[in-house]
Amino acid sequence: MHDIELRVNGHAERASVPAGMTLLEFLRDRLALTGAKEGCGIGECGACTVLLDRTPVTACLVLAVEADGLDVRTIEGEAADGELSALQRAFVDAGAVQCGFCTPGMIMSARALLLRSPHPSDEEIVEAIAGNLCRCTGYEAILAAIRAASGTGGEP
Amino acid sequence: MLGRFEYARPQSVDEACRLLAEGGRAAAVLAGGTDLLVDLRNGFRSPSLLVDVKRLGELQALKTRSDETVVGAAVPLNVVVENRELRKAYAGLSDAALSIATYQLRNRATVAGNLCNASPAADMAPILLVLDAELTVQNAKGTRAVPVATLFTGAKRTCLVPGDVVIDVRMPPLDGELRTAFRKQQRIRGHDLAVVNAAAAYAPSRATLRVAVGSCAPTPVLLEPFDTKGTSPQALADEVLRAAAAATAPIDDVRASAAYRRAVLPVLLRRLLADVVSGRGGGI
Numbered sequence: 001m002h003d004i005e006l007r008v009n010g011h012a013e014r015a016s017v018p019a020g021m022t023l024l025e026f027l028r029d030r031l032a033l034t035g036a037k038e039g040c041g042i043g044e045c046g047a048c049t050v051l052l053d054r055t056p057v058t059a060c061l062v063l064a065v066e067a068d069g070l071d072v073r074t075i076e077g078e079a080a081d082g083e084l085s086a087l088q089r090a091f092v093d094a095g096a097v098q099c100g101f102c103t104p105g106m107i108m109s110a111r112a113l114l115l116r117s118p119h120p121s122d123e124e125i126v127e128a129i130a131g132n133l134c135r136c137t138g139y140e141a142i143l144a145a146i147r148a149a150s151g152t153g154g155e156p
Numbered sequence: 157m158l159g160r161f162e163y164a165r166p167q168s169v170d171e172a173c174r175l176l177a178e179g180g181r182a183a184a185v186l187a188g189g190t191d192l193l194v195d196l197r198n199g200f201r202s203p204s205l206l207v208d209v210k211r212l213g214e215l216q217a218l219k220t221r222s223d224e225t226v227v228g229a230a231v232p233l234n235v236v237v238e239n240r241e242l243r244k245a246y247a248g249l250s251d252a253a254l255s256i257a258t259y260q261l262r263n264r265a266t267v268a269g270n271l272c273n274a275s276p277a278a279d280m281a282p283i284l285l286v287l288d289a290e291l292t293v294q295n296a297k298g299t300r301a302v303p304v305a306t307l308f309t310g311a312k313r314t315c316l317v318p319g320d321v322v323i324d325v326r327m328p329p330l331d332g333e334l335r336t337a338f339r340k341q342q343r344i345r346g347h348d349l350a351v352v353n354a355a356a357a358y359a360p361s362r363a364t365l366r367v368a369v370g371s372c373a374p375t376p377v378l379l380e381p382f383d384t385k386g387t388s389p390q391a392l393a394d395e396v397l398r399a400a401a402a403a404t405a406p407i408d409d410v411r412a413s414a415a416y417r418r419a420v421l422p423v424l425l426r427r428l429l430a431d432v433v434s435g436r437g438g439g440i
């Protein structure tokens with residue numbers, strides 16, 4: 001077992017984890033942050049996307065122990081005081097959410113994009129979410145949502 | 157859970173070498189983990205110890221001086237993609253890195269990891285072959301340079317031995333203009349390995365062209381250098397295509413048939429040569 005200390009959505013967390021536990025399992029099973037989903041488990045689908053030190057990663061391919069000392073942000077860190085972030089609101093308004101399984105990962109990829117490029121081009125948006133598969137929307141509504149959230153600032 | 161194993165995060169390269177030497181074949185180097193953790197999950201590998209080298213300072217170097225280009229073994233691909241100096245000097249290197257997987261995976265995956273995984277389809281291999289890149293490898297006995305051209309010994313096999321830690325990837329000094337390009341044939345942009353990939357480096361002042369091909373043999377293949385003096389682009393292309401066909405032996409696999417690979421390789425190579433010889437610039 002390994003003792004780890006990390007920040008998750010601004011909260012300091014300490015835990016003892018086995019080496020084989022993924023960051024995704026830690027978030028879901030230990031912290032009950034079930035927004036990030038396991039789709040494929042091999043880094044292909046992006047449903048488990050979270051930010052690790054402000055850059056998006058697939059949490060299924062990161063060990064919990066690798067996140068020791070780092071800063072993790074998940075979809076649960078988007079809304080503040082019960083209010084959706086501007087990015088989340090844009091997804092709702094654009095009808096960019098259907099079954100919802102890809103949405104937490106999709107929004108975290110979009111969040112990371114807005115953090116590094118506050119006014120992204122369509123090309124940047126497409127490249128940023130290429131690693132997030134959505135089988136419902138056909139992506140157009142998602143592109144519209146991220147376009148609408150452009151300029152709303154990197155922070156939720 | 158990805159299995160039962162121990163995890164160590166050494167504080168120095170020496171400590172990493174010692175842990176890996178003690179662990180022998182049961183120990184594995186953990187860099188980005190985007191290949192290793194998938195193998196653990198699928199049960200293809202079951203090491204008893206993972207040695208995490210990501211936070212070692214020596215492995216995070218990134219130097220892009222004209223006389224020395226060094227990419228540390230733990231530098232994520234996105235850092236390579238986004239580095240403007242690297243793109244200016246080696247467009248083919250940036251394009252090869254950008255062609256790998258997705259933004260999320262490129263935040264973890266590393267140049268050295270892509271090489272050491274030794275997939276026949278490794279996208280960083282052809283470009284680093286044509287650049288005459290070398291790996292700096294350290295173990296308990298000392299440090300040595302391993303040319304990428306001698307790294308691959310078979311599909312998923314390298315000449316590295318237990319106890320070796322790759323420190324960085326080094327490109328030789330730029331000597332005059334060098335035009336580089338990378339091309340990749342894949343079924344789906346963003347989520348697919350190469351059906352065929354290839355890279356070229358053309359030095360107009362020395363009239364030398366280097367070409368390497370991936371995913372068409374058990375290892376990536378570096379062709380003998382081509383002398384471009386007094387050769388028409390058409391004759392040069394024919395020569396490259398003949399050499400590539402002779403040096404490769406494509407197989408049928410889940411991504412493509414051997415016949416398709418043989419058919420698409422000449423198309424990809426002609427485009428690649430147009431990229432570098434006509435100086436039209438690259439593209440994937």
